[in-house]
Each structure stands twice: as structure tokens, then as C-alpha cells.
Amino acid sequence: MARILLIALDTELRRSLEFALAAEGHDVTSRASIAAPHEPNFDCTVLxxxxxxxxxxxxAAxxxxxxxxxxxxxxxxxxxAPWTFRTLLKPLLGLSLTDAVYEAVAARSATK
Known part of the structure; x- marks a missing residue:
């Protein structure tokens, strides 16, 4: 299980992604914008x-x-895109988000 920060302006998209990530067993914190206060200790951010x-x-910061x-x-x-781990094109298809999250978390763990 990973701690995921999810940031999406659209409420329906945010709830849908939150549900999908939680169904995979992740602990998801969601916000509407990058301006909202966040803890810095997440395993991965979906933006x-x-x-x-x-x-x-x-x-970029x-x-x-x-x-x-x-x-x-x-x-x-x-x-x-140059400041991100990966760019996924919308609409999201299949397991693209799930796979990207697992790969991002694994890459972060490997650099610790």
C-alpha cells in the first residue's frame, strides 16, 4: 500500500481516481489544486x-x-512533463494509472 496525493480540479474525476486507487489498496489524500496545503510525505503524487x-x-517547484x-x-x-516521473494521456485506459503508480513508488523506494 502506498500513500498517494491526488490532485484534480474536476470533482468527478478526482472521486473516480480516488476510488480506483483506493480499490488497489492505496491510502489516497485528494485535493482540488496544488495551492491547497499538503503534507510532503507521500509515496507518489497523481496530478x-x-x-x-x-x-x-x-x-515545477x-x-x-x-x-x-x-x-x-x-x-x-x-x-x-519534464518535471514529472511520467505523463499519462487522458482519457486513461486500462491499467495505465495503476501501473504508473506502482512503477513510481518502486522507483522512489529504489532511490531511498
Whole structure:
């Protein structure tokens, strides 16, 4: 079980992703934006690009503090992609999110 920080602006998307990750046994904390206060001690962050806001520097700094970050985006070349562990294209298909979370958590554990 991993501690996941989930950030998605859209309430329905956030609840759906929270349910899917919790069903895999993860402990999920969800927020609507990166501006909301967060604990820094999560195993992985799932970030929808709509929750980022207009401040690219703040978003990149957030990704650095909350790595590894899985970015959910509409395009692979999203400006925030270089600061993330992986970019997943929406709509999410199959086990892409689950697989990415397990890989991100394993990568984080390997660097500790």
C-alpha cells in the first residue's frame, strides 16, 4: 500500500481516481489544486494538469517537492512533463494509472 496525493480540479474525476486507487489498496489524500496545503510525505503524487494553475514555476517547484509525480494531461508534450516521473494521456485506459503508480513508488523506494 502506498500513500498517494491526488490532485484534480474536476470533482468527478478526482472521486473516480480516488476510488480506483483506493480499490488497489492505496491510502489516497485528494485535493482540488496544488495551492491547497499538503503534507510532503507521500509515496507518489497523481496530478491532473487542470489543477496546476497559470504559474509554471510554482507548478515545477511543487513537482520537485512531491516527486515522483504522474501527470495526467491531454498531450504528451505538456510544459510540466519534464518535471514529472511520467505523463499519462487522458482519457486513461486500462491499467495505465495503476501501473504508473506502482512503477513510481518502486522507483522512489529504489532511490531511498
Amino acid at each position: 491532473d494538469h487542470h489543477a496546476v494553475g497559470a504559474d509554471g514555476a510554482a507548478a 511543487f513537482c520537485g517537492r512531491h516527486a515522483p509525480v504522474i501527470l495526467l494531461a491531454n498531450q504528451a508534450s505538456h510544459p510540466l
